[in-house]
Amino acid sequence: MGWRYATKKFDATRKIPQAEWAALEDALVLSPSSFGLQPWKFLVLTDQAKKDALVPVSWGQTQIAEASHVVVFAVRHPLGEADVRAHIDRTAEVRGISRDDLKAFEDIVLGFVGRPAETFDVRSWCARQVYIAMGTFMTAAALLGIDTCPMEGIDPAAYDRILGLEGSGYQTLAACPAGYRDPADKYATLPKVRFPKDRVIIHLH
């Protein structure tokens, strides 16, 4: 975690090897989420023209074009009963049990996500789950020596249009280029800025 930083310039000539990329995809798939609902899709771009097309709707940030891979993190919206049922179906399938055995759990989840919109913002809640996956992805990448740069400073509606997400039930939240830092990226060697540990971590023992 000390090695990683928000990479400002990627080496456009270096590509992430297939085996390592597959491991990162596994980390994304295995990310935890509330109730296991996985309210997300992860779009992966490696095609140069497709990456280039996103730069103008990413405030001109060229990491999108230069990085080996770009992951676009999309949130399920709206999430509803059908999503809960799909998850219960999948649980029954993977664990080889009856759907009936999952009825109590299903009712809890349906009750939770079905609360009135005035008291529960289901999109915000789903978005938080997606950010768990972002944390998982960046941490797993750093461990494999792969650089990343999380980006919220993009135009999500334009991403949705360019990536064909409009009407899909998924919406862009953020992008994360991944690859290898350019040796000339001066940000790589700047001291990392964090508040002192004792300001951030409070021991209550």
Next chain:
Amino acid sequence: MGWRYATKKFDATRKIPQAEWAALEDALVLSPSSFGLQPWKFLVLTDQAKKDALVPVSWGQTQIAEASHVVVFAVRHPLGEADVRAHIDRTAEVRGISRDDLKAFEDIVLGFVGRPAETFDVRSWCARQVYIAMGTFMTAAALLGIDTCPMEGIDPAAYDRILGLEGSGYQTLAACPAGYRDPADKYATLPKVRFPKDRVIIHLH
């Protein structure tokens, strides 16, 4: 990531060694956040009486009492100009540069967080950052062979009261017990439920 699961029963006799816990605290401190603002505090509980006191406000989930450590993830609220200035001060200090050299960046961040509440929910945005840290924490823990169980199903207001957060400018979002699975936890060996990879990861090349 395949090894980890949301641990339902911890072995109350096993404690996380100090060196490994310190590594996890480092991972928390080093978690990425938008603009580097770190809009969070991480409260760490190891005292048995303090952990026990949280069980009744955690829907009776005993992992809180049994786990070696409990991290409570708290979000900064409200986040405002003073937080931005503190981060700029810290950046100048850590990098040994003048605050003036950071003026352009500071103005961007101030403009971003200062947008009208009707168009920008700063608390939701900060909460998403906290969830990046949750993902970082659970991933780092799994790599060290330490079990976790993320918990949103708690009473945040009661946590704030019990932990002394009321009026602190930080609010409980979620808790995460950490420790070692009890050999009798039958959930440890259940097949992990995830949607098929090709449903979750979409390749656009």
